[in-house]
Amino acid sequence: xxxxxxxxxxLREEGLAALAAACTESELLxxxxxxxxxxxxxxxxxxxxxxxPAEERKAVGAEANRVRAELEAVFDSRLAGIREGERLARExxxxxxxxxxxxxxxxxxxxxxxxxxxxIIAVFRRLGFSVQGGPDVEKDYYNFEALNFPPEHxxxxxxxxxxxxxxxxDLVLRTHTSPIQIRTMEKTRPxxxxxxxxxxxxxxxxxxxxxxxxxxEGLAVDRDITFADLKGLLTxxxxxxxxxxxxxxxxxxxxxxxxxxxxxxxxxVICGGSGCRVCKDTGWLEILGAGMVDPAxxxxxxxxxxxxxxxxxxxxxERIAMLRHGISDIRLFFENDIRFLSQF
Ligand code: DAH
Numbered sequence: 001x002x003x004x005x006x007x008x009x010x011l012r013e014e015g016l017a018a019l020a021a022a023c024t025e026s027e028l029l030x031x032x033x034x035x036x037x038x039x040x041x042x043x044x045x046x047x048x049x050x051x052x053p054a055e056e057r058k059a060v061g062a063e064a065n066r067v068r069a070e071l072e073a074v075f076d077s078r079l080a081g082i083r084e085g086e087r088l089a090r091e092x093x094x095x096x097x098x099x100x101x102x103x104x105x106x107x108x109x110x111x112x113x114x115x116x117x118x119x120i121i122a123v124f125r126r127l128g129f130s131v132q133g134g135p136d137v138e139k140d141y142y143n144f145e146a147l148n149f150p151p152e153h154x155x156x157x158x159x160x161x162x163x164x165x166x167x168x169x170d171l172v173l174r175t176h177t178s179p180i181q182i183r184t185m186e187k188t189r190p191x192x193x194x195x196x197x198x199x200x201x202x203x204x205x206x207x208x209x210x211x212x213x214x215x216x217e218g219l220a221v222d223r224d225i226t227f228a229d230l231k232g233l234l235t236x237x238x239x240x241x242x243x244x245x246x247x248x249x250x251x252x253x254x255x256x257x258x259x260x261x262x263x264x265x266x267x268x269v270i271c272g273g274s275g276c277r278v279c280k281d282t283g284w285l286e287i288l289g290a291g292m293v294d295p296a297x298x299x300x301x302x303x304x305x306x307x308x309x310x311x312x313x314x315x316x317x318e319r320i321a322m323l324r325h326g327i328s329d330i331r332l333f334f335e336n337d338i339r340f341l342s343q344f
Contacts, residue, residue, distance in 0.1 A: 142179035173201035177217035214317035221310030258291025288315035
């Protein structure tokens, strides 16, 4: 039956084409099933061989077996090819190039305000002061009243306060670190020698004022403490912070919690005193407020003003950092611009 051998030849062509077209292992298996698997077209022909005339059986059977073997050989080599291709693709994807440089994490460093703060603390520690803290959300009593700002007193206008809603209406964001003076004296007896660093808040914002900034407060109380001790301490502090040869100037001032009070200036670090934009042509830069503790403050904490005297001071950390580094806009400290911060 010539039809059968033509059929075999056509199956061979189609089988080879299907194997060539298969791109994946499952497509390859599908082609095998269709053409030369157990139930494939070639097997069907072999099954039907018995019905052929005896003289054709041998030739058709041999031809069908030859085609099946050929297709199987092509199948095996295509399967190996597809598997190899997948292996290479996987290896390419997963390849680890150990010669590539690692991903660099740029090392960070401390913020200039934190650094200035720790430098100030280190100086006072060496001068015998210990460090105290207090809450940022403070009672009106500690922030104002016990520091001798009576309610409604105009001295409160010196500080633009953020009030916090509360049941008794007596909470504020502390406007200065001075309340830590009161908190410390409430719980200890003299001698007292503390500094109190921390964030403070005022409703105030321009190139020299930020609504949040930092202060370091200082307090010393003992028998026979005088204004000379205050001057000596601050002179030493300035020498250690700004270097030698920077004279200090004490100007009379007013704070409710000190009497007498002073504002302290140093020789302008930019122009050395000849006058410039930073010192507004005065040759001096204000760096802190200070004074002798007002006896009225001792009254609030139960210290006997006949027995003890003390001095206190408070300085702005941003201000000191600005002077040390010649920075004219306080807002740069809080914008987190890496181009600014990486200079320190
Ligand atoms: N608390 C004051 C302020 O923030 C600064 C100050 C002045 C603190 C005089 C003091 C001091 O301890 O004695 O404006």
